[in-house]
Amino acid sequence: MIRYIVKRLLSLIPVLFGVSLIIFFLVRMIPGTALEMYMGTQVEATPEQMVELQRIFGEDKPVPVLYMEWLGDIIHGDFGYSLRTGRPVFPDILSRLPLSLELTLFSLVLALMIGIPLGIVSSLHQNTFGDFISRITGLLGLSLPQFWLAALMVMAFSGFRGWIPMGNYVGFIVDPLRNLKMLFFPSLAIGIGFAAVVMRYTRNSMLEVLQQDYIRTAKAKGLKHRSVIYTHALKNAILPVITVTGFNTGYLLGGAIVIEEVFALPGIGRLSLYAIYQRDYPIIQAVVMIIATIFVVVNLITDIIYALMNPRTRLDDTTR
Amino acid sequence: MGKEIILHVEGLRTEFQTERGIVQAVNNVSFVLHRGETLGIVGESGCGKSVTNFSILKLVQYPPGRITDGTVLYNEKDLLQCSEDEIRTIRGKHIAMIFQDPLTSLNPVIKIWVQIAEALRLHQGMSKKDAKAKAIELLKLIGIPDAEQRADNYPHQFSGGMRQRVMIAMALSCNPDILIADEPTTALDVTIQAQILEIIKNLSQEHKTSVIMITHDLGVVAEMCDAVCVMYAGRIVERATIDELFYDPKHPYTIGLLNSIPRIDQDSEEHLHSILGAPPDLIDLPIGCPFQPRCTHAMEICAYKSPPEFSMGGDESRTVACWLHEKEHAHG
Ligand SMILES: Nc1ncnc2c1ncn2[C@@H]1O[C@H](COP(=O)(O)OP(=O)(O)O)[C@@H](O)[C@H]1O
């Protein structure tokens, strides 16, 4: 198990290397350089000033050279300085990351709490009216864009009985209740589509599992319906749901980044959005690297949970 | 007869609604099981043996399956009329089942001992600890080495034979009156088959459990059974004691089955017959005798009239559903 985790963490290295390469060159393909964005159209500068500015904005060297320098820096844990504020990038990201992660986690929990029960109910009442309704709802949840839902929620609920508290964001540690209240609707907007995915996976998986011989064995023992469903069926049916959850956590994090903007929440979403507007390359690069790391780690965690739930999987061949 | 009847199945019909039409899987099946007896149900695959026995415990899944007629009397109670709650107290406690494929019949993500202990906790109200101890004891009884350690294993860590032993331990854990064994050895190696049959035989004799042994293997019947029902296309075509079946078979289908067993005392190539043709489609059953298209003795009447079960010598436990034996019935 430990060996497996170490092995998987080592596999992060080539992944991150690839990501760094792609993102570094990709951000520089966006038309307009950081310096051009900074100068705007109005400001005049002398040639000497321009040379100095190009040096500050890191536009004095060929891109591959810049890349090698940057790579060398981040290996040493130095993500550089914002081209706009001049502040170190890493602390800024770190202070905003918890909000985005909380949003992701909250939306994940909501999606599972909505999707799994609906999926079970739907499978148990296959092709009935209830099944029909929850499947339609699922389809809707899947096809409504997150940002649209989010905008709708803002319009409908903000100011209205304070369902979405206005004003400045408060951290979970400062005021948990207010924090959760603020994040509930954003999380719902992010998670609802995934809830629909979870519902469909749970339903299909349950339908398949309920046909299995061991379900008949469980019934033949005289077990109650509840035990048959929740012990024997669900323990098997949940496995594909775990897998799909792992794959989709990255998508939820992506959703969080978009939705933060709609609800004016100061997470890494807003940070990176402004960084993109301003071509603040160091910030964009650092955010992408951190998200990639989170993505890989989340997948690792999912695989471990999966292995713990499914005794048939063996994480590696050397130890058990 | 003097023997106590423990289970009485009468006029059982079970059908499946499919896209192609209604499958008459069990078509007016009746039989009695006596206390302490082992009753064989034999027939080719697809003739309705499993569905018959699932029907007894109302384990036929609806949809597509539906029990449309019949009674199953156990302790003067018609199980088919029982509510789900009532039948649940019978399942596993009074009537237990072993299934054909022990791998797919055990839950892959639940520990062996937990699966055995479930019925004990439910029906005998045992504590978790006691049930585990009892489960380990049962594992020892059926010959699992290192039972204490192996109890914590999952099904995939057991061999096929060991899994079937676990199924047996599970089924017999609450000392049921009746054990229904649905082809318990079909999925196993020949060498393991004998061991499993031995275990079932010994344990059922020890606990005076009545057994319904479903099989397509007449060797198993010879080994285990006291009486036999031969099934064909959802019906019982012949019922007999074990001796009558092997020494005086009546139905052409039974004779065909017996002839298809390879024997050591015969020149195998020459004398090994098998019944020509395939079992009929249970959706479009012929109007007459279902076996008629494959029968070498078919007469005119067989094509348009389905034979009732003729009792031989007025004995309800010796019947043949074949027009050839109409006269014996009349004269007997
Ligand atoms: N779930 C089902 N849906 C449709 N037909 C079924 C189903 N289960 C069994 N049958 C049909 O019922 C018939 C009897 O099956 P079964 O009792 O399993 O035969 P066997 O004698 O091999 O145990 C078969 O023809 C099979 O096609």
Ligand SMILES: [Mg+2]
């Ligand atoms: Mg069968």
